[in-house]
Amino acid sequence: MAYAFIAVMAIWLGGDAIYWKVTDNRWKRWESGVARDAEGVRIGCRDFTMGDGDVALLMIHGFADSPATFRRMAPRLAAEGFTCRAMRLPGFAEPMDRYRRSTREQWRATVRRELETLRESHRQVFVVAHSLGGAIAADVLMDQPNLADGVVMLAPLIGVSNRRSPILPAEAWYSFVDPLLAFSKTFQMAFPVHYEDQALGDEVLRDEFVPRNIYRAMFQTMRRVRGEARRFGHPVLMVLSSDDKIVDAEKAQTFLDACGSTDKQMRFAEHAKHVLTLDTGWEETSSWISHFVHERSVIAPGG
Numbered sequence: 001m002a003y004a005f006i007a008v009m010a011i012w013l014g015g016d017a018i019y020w021k022v023t024d025n026r027w028k029r030w031e032s033g034v035a036r037d038a039e040g041v042r043i044g045c046r047d048f049t050m051g052d053g054d055v056a057l058l059m060i061h062g063f064a065d066s067p068a069t070f071r072r073m074a075p076r077l078a079a080e081g082f083t084c085r086a087m088r089l090p091g092f093a094e095p096m097d098r099y100r101r102s103t104r105e106q107w108r109a110t111v112r113r114e115l116e117t118l119r120e121s122h123r124q125v126f127v128v129a130h131s132l133g134g135a136i137a138a139d140v141l142m143d144q145p146n147l148a149d150g151v152v153m154l155a156p157l158i159g160v161s162n163r164r165s166p167i168l169p170a171e172a173w174y175s176f177v178d179p180l181l182a183f184s185k186t187f188q189m190a191f192p193v194h195y196e197d198q199a200l201g202d203e204v205l206r207d208e209f210v211p212r213n214i215y216r217a218m219f220q221t222m223r224r225v226r227g228e229a230r231r232f233g234h235p236v237l238m239v240l241s242s243d244d245k246i247v248d249a250e251k252a253q254t255f256l257d258a259c260g261s262t263d264k265q266m267r268f269a270e271h272a273k274h275v276l277t278l279d280t281g282w283e284e285t286s287s288w289i290s291h292f293v294h295e296r297s298v299i300a301p302g303g
Contacts, residue, residue, distance in 0.1 A: 013182060020183035027096065027186060027209040036095070044068050044205055045093035049085045051078030055297050056122040057289075058114055058148070059086040062131025063157060063218060064189065064207040066093040069130055069277045076286045082293070083122060087114045089136070091214065092207060099210075100185065104139075104217035111140045115147040126293050130154040130277050131247065135221045138255075142231040150235035150263075150296050152289050154276045155244055158222055159251030164191050174219060178212065186211050194245045194274040204275060229255050235263035237292040239276060239285055246274040265292065 035043040045066035057077060059070045067086035074084040090110055091102025118125045127148050129137040134156025141148055160170040189208050225232075238256050240249050256264055267288055272279035 016181055016183045020185070023184065023186055023188050023209070026188060030208050031096070040095045040098065041088070042066065042093040042205065045088065047086055047088045048074070049083065050074055051081070051083045053078075053081040053083050054123040055081070055293060056083040056085060056118040056125045057128050057293070058111075058118055058125060059084060060111065060127065060129040060133030060137055061086070061089065061092070062129075062133050062155075063214075064092065064210050065131065066205055068205045069275065070128075071278075072282050073128075073277055073286050073289070076283070077128075077290060080290050082290075083118075085114065085118060087111070089133070091211075093205070096186065096209070096211065099207075100213060102214065102217075104220055107136050107217070107221075108140050111136060112144065112147065115140075115144075119147065124149045124297055126150045126152065126296075128152045128154070128289055129156070131274070132157040132218055132221070134158070135218075135225050138225045138232050139221050141234055142225075142228055145233060148234060150293065151237075152292060153236060153238045153252075154285065155241055155247050155274050156238065156252050156255075157218070157247050158226060158255045159248035160222075161245055161248045163245045171219060174215060178216065181212070184212070187215065191245070195279045196243075196271060196273045197278070197280045200275070200278055204278065226251065226255060229258035230260045233260035233262075235292075235296055236261050237265045237267065237288065239267045239269055239288060241269050241273050241276060241279075244274045263296075 037043060045068050047067050059067065059074065061067055061069050067088050070086040074086055078084045090106040091099045115125060125148050127137045129151065134153035135158055137151055141151065162169045165173060186209050189210065193204050193206055195204065238252060240252060256266060269276055269281050269285055272281045276282065276285050
C-alpha cells in the first residue's frame with residue numbers, strides 16, 4: 001500500500017512539474033507578443049472616464065478581463081448623460097509578477113476607493129459590473145451599502161458553469177486540485193471566451209494566463225456572496241445570457257431570489273453569450289442599463 005501511494009504521488013508530482021514547465025514556456029511566448037505601456041499595463045486595457053453627468057456609473061470588469069470590455073457601452077451611456085468610469089482591478093492586464101501579488105482585499109479596497117471618489121463629485125452612483133465584477137461589487141456593498149444607489153449585474157459570476165467541466169463540478173475540481181499542486185503557479189485559460197459575434201476575435205483582450213491566487217480569490221468571493229445574499233439590499237438589474245458557458249445562470253438567479261433587495265429585475269439577452277458588454281445585442285443591453293438607472297435617479301442624468 002505504501003509503495004502504491006508513493007508511486008501515485010510521484011506520478012502526480014511529475015505531472016505537476018511537466019504542466020508547470022509547459023505552461024511557463026507558453027506564457028513566456030504569449031507575453032513576448034503582448035504590448036505594454038511604461039507602467040506595465042497591457043495596451044488598450046487602461047481605466048478610463050468619459051461623460052460628465054451628475055449620475056456616475058462605475059464599470060467593473062470580470063475575470064481575466066479589463067476596462068476594454070466596456071469600450072462600446074461607455075460612449076453610448078456617456079452620450080445619454082452619465083459619467084462612465086471604467087476601472088481596472090489590481091493585477092489584471094499587468095505583468096505576471098504583479099498579477100501574482102494581487103488579492104481579493106486589494107480588489108475590494110480599489111472598488112471602495114473608486115466608489116468613494118465618485119460619491120464626492122456626483123449626486124448618485126450606480127455600479128455596472130460584468131462577470132466576476134458583479135460578485136466583487138456585491139462583496140463590497142454587503143459591507144458598505146451607502147457607497148452605491150443601485151447595481152447592474154451583467155452575467156455575474158456567482159457560480160462557475162459546469163458545462164465544460166467533466167465528471168465533477170468546476171468548483172469541486174478546483175477545491176480538489178489546488179492543495180495538491182506543488183509547482184504550478186499559473187493556469188493557462190483552458191477554454192475560449194464565450195461570445196456569439198465571431199467578428200470580435202482579437203478584440204477581446206483577456207489574460208490568457210492567470211495565477212492560481214486569482215482563482216482562489218474568485219472562488220472565495222463567489223462563496224461569500226452566495227452565502228450572505230440576504231445582506232445585499234440594493235436595487236438590482238441582472239442580465240443573463242440565454243446561452244452562457246462561463247457562469248452558472250441557476251446560481252445567479254438563486255442569488256437574485258435570495259438577496260435582500262425589494263427592487264430587483266431580471267432580463268435575458270437572447271442573442272448574446274457571456275461577453276454581454278461587447279457581444280451581439282450590446283446596444284439593447286445598454287438601453288436596459290440606461291432605463292434602469294433613469295428610473296432610480298433623483299435627477300435627470302446630465303442635469
